[in-house]
Amino acid sequence: MSRSVNSVPPRLAVVGNPGNRRVGLFQDAVRAAGLPRARTVSWLEVLGKDAVFLPGETVRIDSPGEDTEVERLLRGVDDPTRVEGSARWYAGFTSAVRDVARAATGAGAVLLDDPEDIAVMFDKRLCHGVLEAAGVPVPDSPTSGHAAPAVRGWADVRDLMAGHRMPRVFVKPAHGSSASGVLALETAGPGRVRATTSVERDEEGRLFNSLRVRRFTTEREVAAIIDTLAPDGLHIERWLPKASLRGRVADLRVVVVAGRATHAVVRTSRSPMTNLHLGGARGDLDEARAATEAAGADWGEALAVCERAAACFPDTLCVGVDLLPATGWRRFAVGEVNAFGDLLPRLTGLPGSGAEGLDTYAAQVAAVLDRARNDRALTTP
Numbered sequence: 026m027s028r029s030v031n032s033v034p035p036r037l038a039v040v041g042n043p044g045n046r047r048v049g050l051f052q053d054a055v056r057a058a059g060l061p062r063a064r065t066v067s068w069l070e071v072l073g074k075d076a077v078f079l080p081g082e083t084v085r086i087d088s089p090g091e092d093t094e095v096e097r098l099l100r101g102v103d104d105p106t107r108v109e110g111s112a113r114w115y116a117g118f119t120s121a122v123r124d125v126a127r128a129a130t131g132a133g134a135v136l137l138d139d140p141e142d143i144a145v146m147f148d149k150r151l152c153h154g155v156l157e158a159a160g161v162p163v164p165d166s167p168t169s170g171h172a173a174p175a176v177r178g179w180a181d182v183r184d185l186m187a188g189h190r191m192p193r194v195f196v197k198p199a200h201g202s203s204a205s206g207v208l209a210l211e212t213a214g215p216g217r218v219r220a221t222t223s224v225e226r227d228e229e230g231r232l233f234n235s236l237r238v239r240r241f242t243t244e245r246e247v248a249a250i251i252d253t254l255a256p257d258g259l260h261i262e263r264w265l266p267k268a269s270l271r272g273r274v275a276d277l278r279v280v281v282v283a284g285r286a287t288h289a290v291v292r293t294s295r296s297p298m299t300n301l302h303l304g305g306a307r308g309d310l311d312e313a314r315a316a317t318e319a320a321g322a323d324w325g326e327a328l329a330v331c332e333r334a335a336a337c338f339p340d341t342l343c344v345g346v347d348l349l350p351a352t353g354w355r356r357f358a359v360g361e362v363n364a365f366g367d368l369l370p371r372l373t374g375l376p377g378s379g380a381e382g383l384d385t386y387a388a389q390v391a392a393v394l395d396r397a398r399n400d401r402a403l404t405t406p
Contacts, residue, residue: 035397037063037390038078038134040071040125041087042095047368048087054386058394068095071121078125080133083393085342086125086143088365089118090202108198108206108224108232112257115200119144137393138364139340146338146364149199149260161334162358164349165189166262176259179248186212191263195297196251199258202363205234206254209264209297210247220247221297238296238303264297265358268316268350270308274299276360277313277348279328280367280385281335283392286328287380288372313350320354327357328375334359343367343389 037055041048043065055063068089070076078084089095093105099117100110119140126140145151154170156163163169167185168176176182186194192213198206209221220241225233232253241247251259267274273293280288291308292299299305314324331346338344345366349358367385374380380388 033401034060035083035393036061036079036081037085037393038066038082039063039085039087040066040068040076042089042092043067045087045091046370047091047365050368050370050384051085051087051386051389054384054390057387058390060390066125068092068121069098071125072098072117074124076125076128078129078132078134082129082132082134083397084125084129084134084136085389086122086136086138089121090365104233106233106235108201108234109253109257111198111200111206115147119147136340137342137389139338142338142341143364146344146362147200147202148258149197149201149361150258152362153260153262155337156334156359156362159333159337161337162330162356164195164262164265164358164360165191166260167191168260168262173260176255176261178252178255179244181255182210182251182259182261183212185261186210191261193264194261195264196254197260197262198254199260203234204298204300204303206232207298208247208250211264216244218242218244218247220250222250223298223303224250226250226253236302236304238298262360265349266352268352268354269293270312270316273306273308275308275313275350277350278366278369279331279346279348280343280369280388281331281346282343282380282385282388283396284332284335285378285380286331287374287378287383287388288367288369288385289328289375290369290372313354316354317350322355322357330357330359334362338362342392343385 039051066076096105100114102110122140122143129136150168150173153166167189193211196208196210211219223235223238225235270293275291275293276299278290279286291310291313292305293308294305317324334346335344345363347360349360369385374383
């Protein structure tokens, strides 16, 4: 990925929350590439139907998260830590993304992110179905794809687990992110259940995200949480035993830019959730690679699994793939594909990826420049 600037560099715009760290990191990458500052179009402008795009702009869509007013408008609650409302959030967000696409395309701008790709990635049931249909290894799921049965509450979850012989599953809000509302659920006979989650439930039955992982061990408690989550949609998938590093379970976030796996970080935890904000920690990538190769597996093939997952979303420049190594580091599956999975500050590119020395945002800017140069070469006599 060359960092050279063409004679007529692309004019960039980013849809995001001004002042947010994501927008700031992208602007840093734009500046480092010697390009004019990207024009920022705020999510509040988009939601207010006031967003304007310019002819010839290249438009990047970034996360609407970490803004209280944007969250209130999308989710319909005043407390951003609330879990409920994800279905409303999804409807509002995907509608807004389609508004961006219509306005940008109508103005003669070019999108780096496809609205339909984003809609699928933010529905775990649809995303799982797309990956499975493409032959990408994923955990077994009874709620995969468009034809998935509705999950109306704890009774349905319990029946699906029993019917599919899945005593250990992850139950996930269909439209959640950052482990919001996720339960790692284990059953061992009638009435015996344990759920590990970051969800808190107050005296009024409302659900909140917290930064502390906790366990619920009664069916009454678990049923109350799942029954509250169910109206927003739930996805269930088999809980795969994951590999470990230094006594901690491990998985990887792999960033794929323009079809190539460019960045990877190992996430380790003592709980089933490896998210860094829930107490997870970065592991040693070289150690993970060595464990894979010692097991007789191909590290390059593990990265290729992520590239195959990203290829399911060909009109989106960059995605983050959650890669799950099975116990023993011999096999890998894809847990999720994230539209905004590139927030990995200071992480530089993998050797041989073409993004050596570049962070995730700089790699995307370099890919935009390469695309512009290639397009120009095709049109030059």
